[in-house]
Amino acid sequence: MAERVVLLDLYASMFGMRARVALAEKGVEYEYREEDLRNKSQLLLEMNPVHKKIPVLIHNGKPVCESSIIVQYIDEVWNEKSPLLPSHPYERVQARFWADYIDKKVYDAGRRIWFTKWEEREAGKKEFLETLKQLESQLGDKPFFGGDTFGFVDVALIPFSCWFHTYETCGEFSIEENCPKLIRWVKRCMERESVSKSLEDPNKVYDFVLAIQKKLGHK
Amino acid sequence: MAERVVLLDLYASMFGMRARVALAEKGVEYEYREEDLRNKSQLLLEMNPVHKKIPVLIHNGKPVCESSIIVQYIDEVWNEKSPLLPSHPYERVQARFWADYIDKKVYDAGRRIWFTKWEEREAGKKEFLETLKQLESQLGDKPFFGGDTFGFVDVALIPFSCWFHTYETCGEFSIEENCPKLIRWVKRCMERESVSKSLEDPNKVYDFVLAIQKKLGHK
Numbered sequence: 001m002a003e004r005v006v007l008l009d010l011y012a013s014m015f016g017m018r019a020r021v022a023l024a025e026k027g028v029e030y031e032y033r034e035e036d037l038r039n040k041s042q043l044l045l046e047m048n049p050v051h052k053k054i055p056v057l058i059h060n061g062k063p064v065c066e067s068s069i070i071v072q073y074i075d076e077v078w079n080e081k082s083p084l085l086p087s088h089p090y091e092r093v094q095a096r097f098w099a100d101y102i103d104k105k106v107y108d109a110g111r112r113i114w115f116t117k118w119e120e121r122e123a124g125k126k127e128f129l130e131t132l133k134q135l136e137s138q139l140g141d142k143p144f145f146g147g148d149t150f151g152f153v154d155v156a157l158i159p160f161s162c163w164f165h166t167y168e169t170c171g172e173f174s175i176e177e178n179c180p181k182l183i184r185w186v187k188r189c190m191e192r193e194s195v196s197k198s199l200e201d202p203n204k205v206y207d208f209v210l211a212i213q214k215k216l217g218h219k
Numbered sequence: 220m221a222e223r224v225v226l227l228d229l230y231a232s233m234f235g236m237r238a239r240v241a242l243a244e245k246g247v248e249y250e251y252r253e254e255d256l257r258n259k260s261q262l263l264l265e266m267n268p269v270h271k272k273i274p275v276l277i278h279n280g281k282p283v284c285e286s287s288i289i290v291q292y293i294d295e296v297w298n299e300k301s302p303l304l305p306s307h308p309y310e311r312v313q314a315r316f317w318a319d320y321i322d323k324k325v326y327d328a329g330r331r332i333w334f335t336k337w338e339e340r341e342a343g344k345k346e347f348l349e350t351l352k353q354l355e356s357q358l359g360d361k362p363f364f365g366g367d368t369f370g371f372v373d374v375a376l377i378p379f380s381c382w383f384h385t386y387e388t389c390g391e392f393s394i395e396e397n398c399p400k401l402i403r404w405v406k407r408c409m410e411r412e413s414v415s416k417s418l419e420d421p422n423k424v425y426d427f428v429l430a431i432q433k434k435l436g437h438k
Contacts, residue, residue: 050320050353062309069315076308089295090281096288101269134269 005030006058008044010037011200012208014107015067016055017159022071024194025150026078068099071155084152098138098145099156105131106160114170114209115216125171129178136182143188150192158195161186165202166209224249225277227263229256230419231427233326234286235274236378241290243413244369245297287318290374303371317357317364318375324350325379333389333428334435344390348397355401362407369411377414380405384421385428 007023007030009016023030035044035054047056047063057064057073064073075084085092109131112124135157139145145153164175164186176183189195226242226249228235242249254263254273266275266282276283276292283292294303304311328350331343354376358364364372383394383405395402408414 059309064309064312065316066319069312069319072315073308073312076311089292090278090283092295093283093288093292096291097269097284100285100288 003028004058004060006033007031008033008035008041008047008054008056008058010035010054012205013054014159014163017162017198017200018067018155019055019057019070019074020198021155021158021194022074022084024198025082025084025155026074027081028074028078068103068156071152075152082150084146084155086146086151095146095152098135098153102135102153102156102160106135106157110160110163110167113167114213121171125173128167128171129173129175132175132179132182136179139181139185144185150189150194154189158186158189159199161189162199162202162205166206169206170209222247223277223279225252226250227252227254227260227266227273227275227277229254229273231424232273233378233382236381236417236419237286237374238274238276238289238293239417240374240377240413241293241303243417244301244303244374245293246300247293247297287322287375290371294371301369303365303374305365305370314365314371317354317372320350321354321372321375321379325354325376329379329382329386332386333432340390344392347386347390348392348394351394351398351401355398358400358404363404369408369413373408377405377408378418380408381418381421382424385425388425389428 005023005028007016007019009019009032011034020032033041033043035041037054040052043058044054044056045052047058048054048065051065053065055065055067055070057070059073059077064070071084085095106128109124109128112120113128116124142148144150145157168175190199224242224247226235226238228238228251230253239251252260252262254260256273259271263273263275264271266277267273267284270284272284274284274286274289276289278292278296283289290303304314325347328343328347331339332347335343361367363369364376387394409418
């Protein structure tokens with residue numbers, strides 16, 4: 001059967017970028033469809049009626065929702081190339097634990113930096129840096145979170161790096177000063193075409209955020 | 220190698236109960252250790268230094284944290300009996316999606332009913348019932364969320380049922396009136412020894428909540 005793969009996405013979404021990176025790692029060709037979140041397509045509403053959110057991967061007509069679940073699915077279905085999750089159950093536990101940690105911490109802390117007013121911004125910045133330091137310490141001296149190879153945790157975290165410029169500008173701080181090893185890891189990941197081609201231009205992400213802030217009356 | 224399995228847990232925790240049900244389904248013997256959350260054991264702090272939360276499954280000295288990850292690990296390691304996740308990738312997606320939905324919705328909505336004051340309680344009740352109705356509609360006419368067999372989503376949701384009495388008493392409403400099929404599913408699950416032996420007595424859960432409310436000055 002000919003594979004038909006469609007990704008409903010939004011250009012600046014770190015969650016969408018996870019799916020893009022995973023598909024690129026596996027060499028899967030797909031159709032990218034940009035969604036307008038103020039005017040969601042009928043297809044998005046049909047494919048993700050519960051959350052009505054992007055990204056949605058549609059594989060031969062069937063929807064897969066929630067970015068971590070999408071990446072696991074891609075890893076399980078296109079399993080001949082670039083395994084993302086390790087094969088040993090205990091190593092899988094660790095990969096799942098850190099991907100879950102990123103899900104629970106990084107987005108929310110980052111959002112407090114750019115989405116909120118001054119008072120909460122400082123608390124968000126502190127939490128965001130603590131989270132990145134925890135991740136940096138978990139990375140240790142390994143080239144990737146997956147060890148010698150790029151893996152599930154790398155896919156989960158790397159899309160946030162094209163938001164770093166936005167966090168730094170809105171929060172007036174430097175991530176590199178605080179987490180130099182993590183920035184070296186970002187550069188290492190960006191040498192992979194699967195990553196560099198899938199991540200959005202940091203300036204475009206910042207413009208996206210400026211437009212939201214303007215609507216909210218924050219600037 | 221002789222297996223050594225320890226569970227750090229709290230009797231009223233629905234997340235701990237997920238691990239207990241999964242271990243019972245697989246017939247794994249383990250040592251249960253009750254934690255006092257106001258005075259956490261050195262072992263808990265060492266085994267889960269990031270979140271410092273129960274449940275933690277310690278398998279031959281190695282910790283596994285976060286209940287959904289624990290249940291997947293149990294399913295992968297003791298894989299000869301009672302598979303919890305389906306073997307087909309697309310069915311796994313659906314099981315993961317609904318377990319994730321339960322993680323994101325049920326606990327928080329339930330907590331708004333018993334942990335908050337009156338104003339928020341009403342909103343929590345509405346959200347809680349909407350969530351249960353969504354789940355009931357996903358269950359449909361199947362005996363279990365896993366279809367004909369008890370599976371991953373059943374393990375994720377069933378521990379909340381011993382909190383239903385607490386939600387109903389604090390929120391002054393009847394779950395059965397709103398979700399009769401879901402209550403029939405609870406009864407079906409309770410016929411399994413793995414469930415009935417692992418779930419806490421609803422009255423003890425309610426006493427646990429009353430003690431917290433008293434400390435908070437809500438009653």
